Amino acid sequence: MATVELKNVRKRFGSHEVIHGVDLVINDHEFVAFVGPSGSGKSTLLRMIAGLEEISEGEVLIDGLSAQRVPPAKRGLAMVFQSYALYPHMTVAENLSFSLRLAGVPIEERERKVRAVARTLEMEPLLHRKPRELSGGQLQRVALGRAIVRQPKAFLLDEPLSNLDAALQAQMRLELVRLHRELNTTMIYVTHDQVEAMTMADRIVVLNDGRVEQAGFPLELYQHPASLFVAGFIGAPKMNFLDVEVKAATEQSLTLSLFHGISVTVPAPVRSLRAGERLKLGIRPEHVDLAPDGELQGGIEALEHLGPRTYLHARLADGTRFVVETAGDTSVREGDRLALRIRADASHLFDAAGRSLTGRGAGKAAERHQAV
Amino acid sequence: MRSTWQARLGLTLAGWTVALGIFFPILWMFLTSFKTEITAVATPPAVFFKPTLANYSAVFERADYVQFAINSVIVSLGATLLALALAVPAAYSMAFFPGRRTRGTLLWMLSTKMLPPVGVLVPIYLLWRNLGLLDTRIGLVLIDSISVLPIVVWMLFSFFREVPSEILEASRMDGATPGQELVRILLPLAMPGIAATALLSVILCWNEAFWSLNLTTVKAATLTAFTASFSSPEGLFWAKLSAASTLATAPILIFGWIGQRQLVRGLSFGAVK
Amino acid sequence: MTGAAPARQARTIRTAPLLGPSVFLLFLWMVVPLAMTLWFSVERYNLLSPGKSAFAGVENYRYLLTGRALWMSMGNTLLLVGLVLLITLVAGTLFAVLLDREFPGRKICRFLVIAPFFVMPTVSALIWKNMLMNPVFGMFSWITRSLGFGTIDFFARMPLLAIAVIVAWEWTPFAVLILLPALQSLNREQKEAARLDGAGTLALFYHIELPHLRRPMAVVAMIETIFFLSLFAEIYVTTGGGPGLASTNLAYLIFRDALLNWDVGGGSAGGVIAIILANMVAFFLMRVIGRNLEDQR
Numbered sequence: 001m002a003t004v005e006l007k008n009v010r011k012r013f014g015s016h017e018v019i020h021g022v023d024l025v026i027n028d029h030e031f032v033a034f035v036g037p038s039g040s041g042k043s044t045l046l047r048m049i050a051g052l053e054e055i056s057e058g059e060v061l062i063d064g065l066s067a068q069r070v071p072p073a074k075r076g077l078a079m080v081f082q083s084y085a086l087y088p089h090m091t092v093a094e095n096l097s098f099s100l101r102l103a104g105v106p107i108e109e110r111e112r113k114v115r116a117v118a119r120t121l122e123m124e125p126l127l128h129r130k131p132r133e134l135s136g137g138q139l140q141r142v143a144l145g146r147a148i149v150r151q152p153k154a155f156l157l158d159e160p161l162s163n164l165d166a167a168l169q170a171q172m173r174l175e176l177v178r179l180h181r182e183l184n185t186t187m188i189y190v191t192h193d194q195v196e197a198m199t200m201a202d203r204i205v206v207l208n209d210g211r212v213e214q215a216g217f218p219l220e221l222y223q224h225p226a227s228l229f230v231a232g233f234i235g236a237p238k239m240n241f242l243d244v245e246v247k248a249a250t251e252q253s254l255t256l257s258l259f260h261g262i263s264v265t266v267p268a269p270v271r272s273l274r275a276g277e278r279l280k281l282g283i284r285p286e287h288v289d290l291a292p293d294g295e296l297q298g299g300i301e302a303l304e305h306l307g308p309r310t311y312l313h314a315r316l317a318d319g320t321r322f323v324v325e326t327a328g329d330t331s332v333r334e335g336d337r338l339a340l341r342i343r344a345d346a347s348h349l350f351d352a353a354g355r356s357l358t359g360r361g362a363g364k365a366a367e368r369h370q371a372v
Numbered sequence: 373m374r375s376t377w378q379a380r381l382g383l384t385l386a387g388w389t390v391a392l393g394i395f396f397p398i399l400w401m402f403l404t405s406f407k408t409e410i411t412a413v414a415t416p417p418a419v420f421f422k423p424t425l426a427n428y429s430a431v432f433e434r435a436d437y438v439q440f441a442i443n444s445v446i447v448s449l450g451a452t453l454l455a456l457a458l459a460v461p462a463a464y465s466m467a468f469f470p471g472r473r474t475r476g477t478l479l480w481m482l483s484t485k486m487l488p489p490v491g492v493l494v495p496i497y498l499l500w501r502n503l504g505l506l507d508t509r510i511g512l513v514l515i516d517s518i519s520v521l522p523i524v525v526w527m528l529f530s531f532f533r534e535v536p537s538e539i540l541e542a543s544r545m546d547g548a549t550p551g552q553e554l555v556r557i558l559l560p561l562a563m564p565g566i567a568a569t570a571l572l573s574v575i576l577c578w579n580e581a582f583w584s585l586n587l588t589t590v591k592a593a594t595l596t597a598f599t600a601s602f603s604s605p606e607g608l609f610w611a612k613l614s615a616a617s618t619l620a621t622a623p624i625l626i627f628g629w630i631g632q633r634q635l636v637r638g639l640s641f642g643a644v645k
Numbered sequence: 646m647t648g649a650a651p652a653r654q655a656r657t658i659r660t661a662p663l664l665g666p667s668v669f670l671l672f673l674w675m676v677v678p679l680a681m682t683l684w685f686s687v688e689r690y691n692l693l694s695p696g697k698s699a700f701a702g703v704e705n706y707r708y709l710l711t712g713r714a715l716w717m718s719m720g721n722t723l724l725l726v727g728l729v730l731l732i733t734l735v736a737g738t739l740f741a742v743l744l745d746r747e748f749p750g751r752k753i754c755r756f757l758v759i760a761p762f763f764v765m766p767t768v769s770a771l772i773w774k775n776m777l778m779n780p781v782f783g784m785f786s787w788i789t790r791s792l793g794f795g796t797i798d799f800f801a802r803m804p805l806l807a808i809a810v811i812v813a814w815e816w817t818p819f820a821v822l823i824l825l826p827a828l829q830s831l832n833r834e835q836k837e838a839a840r841l842d843g844a845g846t847l848a849l850f851y852h853i854e855l856p857h858l859r860r861p862m863a864v865v866a867m868i869e870t871i872f873f874l875s876l877f878a879e880i881y882v883t884t885g886g887g888p889g890l891a892s893t894n895l896a897y898l899i900f901r902d903a904l905l906n907w908d909v910g911g912g913s914a915g916g917v918i919a920i921i922l923a924n925m926v927a928f929f930l931m932r933v934i935g936r937n938l939e940d941q942r
Contacts, residue, residue: 050545052541052544052545071544072541072544072545073544073545073546073547073548074547077545078545079541079542079545081538081541081542082538083536083538085536085538085539085541085542086539086542087539087542087543087557087561088539088561089560089561098543098546099545099546099547102546102547102548102552103547146542146546150546380748383743383746383748384748384749384750386743387743387744387746387748387750387751387754388750388754390740390743390754390758391753391754391755391757391758392757394740394757394758394760394761394814394817394818395757395758395760395761397761397769397772397773397776397777397814398760398761398764398772400772400776400777400784401768401772401776404776417784417787458666458667458670459667461662461663461664461666461667462663462664462666462667462668464663465663465664466664477664477668481667481668481671483927484671484674484675485871486871486923486924486927487675487679487920487923488874488875488895488896488919488920488923489875489877489896490875490877490895490896490899490900490915490916490919491679491682491899491916491917491919491920491923492678492679492681492682492916493899493900493903493904493912493916494681494682494685494899494903494909494912494913494916495677495678495679495681495682495685495913496678497903497904498681498909499677499678499681518670518671518674521667521670521671522671525667575763578765579763579764579765579766581765581766581767581877581878581881582875582877582878585877585878585881586900586904595765596765596766596767596878597767599765599767599768599771600767600878600881600882610775610776613771613775614776617765617768617771617772620765620768621763621764621765621768624763624764624765625760625763625764627763628756628759628760628762628763629756632755632756632759635822636822636825636826
């Protein structure tokens with residue numbers, strides 16, 4: 001149970017900086033997900049918290065104390081590696097008790113703790129097996145068990161589910177959330193899968209190219225993305241983006257021109273804009289309706305039938321791809337030409353630099369790194 | 373894969389012919405060691421004969437043979453242990469704490485093997501003479517371990533790198549000091565590789581001829597020098613020589629048989645990966 | 646560590662004491678004897694008359710370079726290296742391909758083929774010299790006599806070739822030792838795909854197996870060259886460099902000068918030349934095939 005704070009943390013390999021000044025606060029008992037594409041620095045950040053990587057600049061504070069000179073083992077953190085990193089030459093029981101053996105914990109207490117963890121994770125019959133005899137899911141649980149046995153202040157999980165098959169992933173996600181509630185311990189979870197982040201985390205930190213794009217509650221990130229990147233990263237299928245140009249602006253609304261003379265009116269943005277400014281309009285698939293008087297015309301190239309919903313993959317007149325969500329029992333077929341209407345009040349506007357111009361706290365959200 | 377029985381037969385025949393053909397000289401030496409001297413030099417070469425152990429007993433009766441054999445064992449094992457003692461920490465530091473210079477250092481170490489021993493024969497001989505190391509086992513152990521060190525470091529380095537670094541990081545998170553990391557995690561996991569390296573080192577030292585021939589005479593000579601001394605034969609002695617050679621070669625052949633898979637892995641790590 | 650993993654930074658631990666002893670020892674090994682060799686090579690220093698050593702400048706070198714012995718032995722050295730490299734690589738590849746196939750007793754055959762590498766060079770030389778190639782008692786001459794070719798004294802008529810045969814016999818197993826697992830690591834699916842595309846055995850060998858072997862072959866060539874440049878024991882045991890200088894290589898020549906004639910100065914000069922030659926060959930090899938080795942992780 002601990003708070004972790006990062007202050008202006010930077011990481012350089014030689015002269016090449018990969019983490020650019022990250023400020024973050026992770027509260028006690030929180031489940032925080034670091035999410036981002038490969039190379040965004042999320043694993044590096046996690047490893048810096050763990051103490052496996054050196055920090056080039058800035059500070060990491062655990063429970064308010066600087067962790068600078070503290071070796072990984074003494075930070076009171078436990079890590080679950082992507083590849084599980086179990087000790088192949090030891091049995092499951094020995095894997096679980098290794099840290100206790102190193103700490104000089106007496107035998108009875110060791111065995112008690114190991115058995116308790118094994119019971120929690122339903123691993124008791126596996127205790128005398130070696131890692132090579134175990135399946136992926138079992139290995140994952142042993143890795144988890146090894147971390148739990150140490151009763152750490154916080155758990156660090158580096159893409160722990162990415163090596164499992166889809167069904168197992170879904171099951172393990174629920175188990176991890178249950179575990180988090182049961183143990184009530186801070187968890188920092190790294191993943192590239194935004195669905196995992198959205199479903200499991202109390203708060204999400206979106207990272208891109210070594211910077212925090214946005215940090216906040218899942219719904220907040222979904223409904224009020226602070227940047228083009230977050231808008232496009234969170235939510236599947238991806239948000240649709242259209243290139244637009246400012247035609248006219250009033251106190252209450254903004255008229256934008258798209259291609260082929262089509263225009264669309266949206267609520268007034270956070271700051272005033274001049275005519276001619278180029279922006280990006282973002283609209284999620286579920287906020288597009290099939291309406292005969294819609295502004296856009298699209299030809300349906302493909303359909304994804306999911307059962308309760310159907311996603312229509314359309315191509316607009318200027319060649320842009322556009323995804324529309326509609327009912328599962330739609331009668332639309334491939335090749336149809338349809339008129340589409342955008343729900344203007346659910347749209348998002350982004351300036352040329354990718355910053356959001358809409359929504360609560362837009363403009364500020366991109367600079368906000370602290371927790372709410 | 374179509375494989376007619378004719379093709380398989382041809383393959384089997386070819387394989388065995390090649391194998392036996394290559395092994396033949398060794399086989400012949402082995403057979404000759406059980407012949408009498410007369411039979412040994414008979415023409416046409418005798419394939420069937422009455423075996424005798426007289427040659428082996430004659431070899432063991434020669435006190436210096438036993439001495440040379442002991443020398444070979446001591447020098448091979450000693451040089452291997454010394455090389456390992458130096459190489460394990462070196463390979464450990466290069467494999468897990470690589471710096472900018474690591475690759476260069478490794479290549480430089482290998483390049484020292486490019487130095488033809490003959491190029492430094494004179495100074496080493498004189499140095500050894502002045503240090504009183506000529507004709508001593510220590511002297512040979514020193515030279516052999518230096519000769520074999522680059523290879524041992526290279527092999528250990530490769531084997532250590534095969535251990536996933538995440539396992540070592542996990543041990544660090546579990547609270548292991550660098551020493552504990554090395555002894556409780558790395559060494560057990562790398563043991564097959566270390567064994568293969570040690571095996572190869574023993575073989576190379578056992579068969580080492582250049583320095584054994586030049587730096588030893590009577591007391592510290594190894595079996596290589598012993599067998600070499602028969603290059604100018606007087607009288608009939610081939611059967612005995614075969615017995616001595618078989619004795620000198622057999623241990624290594626046995627080691628090679630037992631460890632062949634490991635050795636193959638070890639020698640080819642650099643080539644195959 | 647694969648290429649996809651993020652770069653790991655080295656932990657700050659003092660690596661100097663770990664690496665130090667090995668580096669120090671090897672450095673000493675390189676520098677001290679080398680320096681001494683250089684020093685001796687410019688001295689007129691004979692161990693039979695130790696008190697009378699004097700500075701000789703380049704006289705030792707001049708003597709060597711103008712004489713026949715050095716050039717002959719250098720030529721022999723290169724000839725020997727080239728010949729044995731050729732034989733071992735070709736035979737090694739063929740045998741590896743053969744042993745890669747499935748047939749009963751393959752494992753035993755593999756060991757039989759590899760065995761000669763474990764035999765002492767002195768013993769190998771003796772077997773070949775006395776039991777096989779000996780003109781009177783050897784098996785080969787028995788064969789040639791039976792076939793009506795009379796007796797051939799291999800070591801007298803073609804000494805260098807005879808020695809090359811011996812060394813090739815010793816080292817082809819090494820080539821097999823490296824090439825066979827390389828072949829076996831070849832993805833089965835690649836071969837099956839090729840077969841489906843219509844490749845016969847020969848085409849399979851030429852287009853799939855051979856290219857895969859290029860890198861291991863480079864490694865074999867490098868290692869073998871390093872060892873072949875200083876071949877010694879086989880010559881010592883069989884021909885003693887003769888007849889004349891016919892089978893003397895550079896290593897043996899220096900040995901003869903330094904330890905048989907006790908000419909330290911001349912021997913050292915020869916040593917320096919040997920080192921230069923080795924470096925030239927190594928440099929050449931590195932250029933040609935060195936890039937294959939640079940792909941080490």
